[in-house]
Amino acid sequence: MxxxxxxxxxxPTNIPDRVLRSLAQPIISHRGPEFEQLVADCIEGLKKVYRTENDILILPSSGSGALESAIVNLFSPGDTIAAASLGVFSERVALIAERHGLNVIRITKEWGQAIKPPEIAQVLADDRGHKIKAVCLPQNETTSGVANDLKAISQTIKETGHPALIMVDAVSSLACMPLETDAWGIDIVVSGSQKGLMLPPGLGIVSVSPKAWTLIEQSTMPKWYWDYQIIKDRLKTNQFPYTPPTSIFFGLKEALAIIEEExxxxxxxxxxxxxxxxxxxxxxxxxxxxxxxxxxxxxxxxxxxxxxxxxxxxxxxxxxxxxxxxxxxxxxxxxxxxxxxxxxxxxxxxxxxxxxxxxxxxxxxxxxxxxxxxxxxxxxxxxxx
Ligand SMILES: Cc1ncc(COP(=O)(O)O)c(C=O)c1O
CATH class of the missing domain: 3.90.1150.10 (Aspartate Aminotransferase, domain 1)
Incomplete structure (x- = not known):
């Protein structure tokens, strides 16, 4: 049948018929006004879902690619980060960081357990020299079905007075559970198209705070395709440095409209x-x-x-x-x-x-x-x- x-x-999740139909539109030029307007609309809609005024960057990638892009943009070899490890996906961030020459302080939990604010606060308190540049954690660890209390965690991190950035993997939580990027002060939020956004796989989406841009400007990690500064520059005219998967943007605009209507x-x-x-x-x-x-x-x-x-x-x-x-x-x-x-x-x-x-x-x-x-x-x- x-x-x-x-x-x-x-x-990937089921896709609404409206989105499927929009994906079937004829291909347009990625350098033309129609696409530029589409990108502008998508970024405006994504800001509402992310609840942010921060920059939103869209990448032709899966969630893992977007996570790696954040690592290579924010840091330089030899930098230190603290990373929650509670399942395959949070551990993946730690592994990516290590592959790029970072020192990773893991906050390891048994799979099935959530990471608690005092556990992060302790790691930051132990870091008297403020070597830790960021705390990385997933909002939702898809391996174990655990949702961390991101609001409490971000509040605790702020209360420590430690300057570390907060980087959150929201691949399986965006548009599913509350996430207040600005109100909770999350510097980097990484997500993807194929889950709460009800689209095919293929887009990575990252929000970048002004504090994160300061770190990005200092990063010596080699990159071109992932370079947020190049991408941001081209996004000023709603274009990309390369050919983006234009069709998914039709779907993204429609999916964002569906979310807004609900x-x-x-x-x-x-x-x-x-x-x-x-x-x-x-x-x-x-x-x-x-x-x-x-x-x-x-x-x-x-x-x-x-x-x-x-x-x-x-x-x-x-x-x-x-x-x-x-x-x-x-x-x-x-x-x-x-x-x-x-x-x-x-x-x-x-x-x-x-x-x-x-x-x-x-x-x-x-x-x-x-x-x-x-x-x-x-x-x-x-x-x-
Ligand atoms: C929380 C989380 N992070 C990262 C990923 C990796 O995303 P992708 O498979 O799109 O690379 C997934 C995938 O399921 C995930 O659930």
């Missing part, structure tokens, strides 16, 4: 309620959540696999019988957990389809749960009580 699958991995606060509230329904139905079925209680993500839920259920069997059954695509465990979590992405284009009704299919597939694989448990827990979450 050619019907679309339920793509419930934590990105209202950012409503987008966050929808993600929150849907995440609660996924968690409640999982727990009602006797399944264990992997993320630390109180720090569960609103964009992805990580569920421990019941004993005797193999991930491959669950994945195949869900795909073949229910048209549902789920995510598996990464690295050491392979075979231990499964991940349900519920970010971007998702409606309350989808949760019934997703979680009832999970319930039926688990029962078929020998797990014992009364049929209808998931649906009941979902309705109880959605009903006014």
């Amino acid at each position: 050619s019907r679309r699958k339920y793509l419930q991995i934590p990105g 209202g950012l606060e409503n987008v966050f509230a929808r993600h929150k309620q849907i995440a609660e329904a996924v968690r409640n139905s999982s727990k009602a079925m006797g399944l264990e959540l992997f993320a630390e209680q109180g720090y569960e993500s609103n964009s992805v839920t990580v569920i421990c696999l019941p004993q005797n259920v193999k991930y491959e069997d669950l994945e195949r059954l869900l795909y073949e019988k229910y048209g549902l695509v789920i995510g598996g465990g990464l690295q050491k979590l392979q075979g231990q957990i499964f991940r349900i992405g519920h970010l971007g284009l998702i409606h309350n009704t989808d949760v019934y389809a997703i979680m009832c299919a999970v319930e039926a597939a688990l029962v078929e694989l020998g797990y014992q749960v009364e049929l209808g448990t998931a649906a009941r827990a979902i309705s109880e979450t959605f009903l006014p009580i």
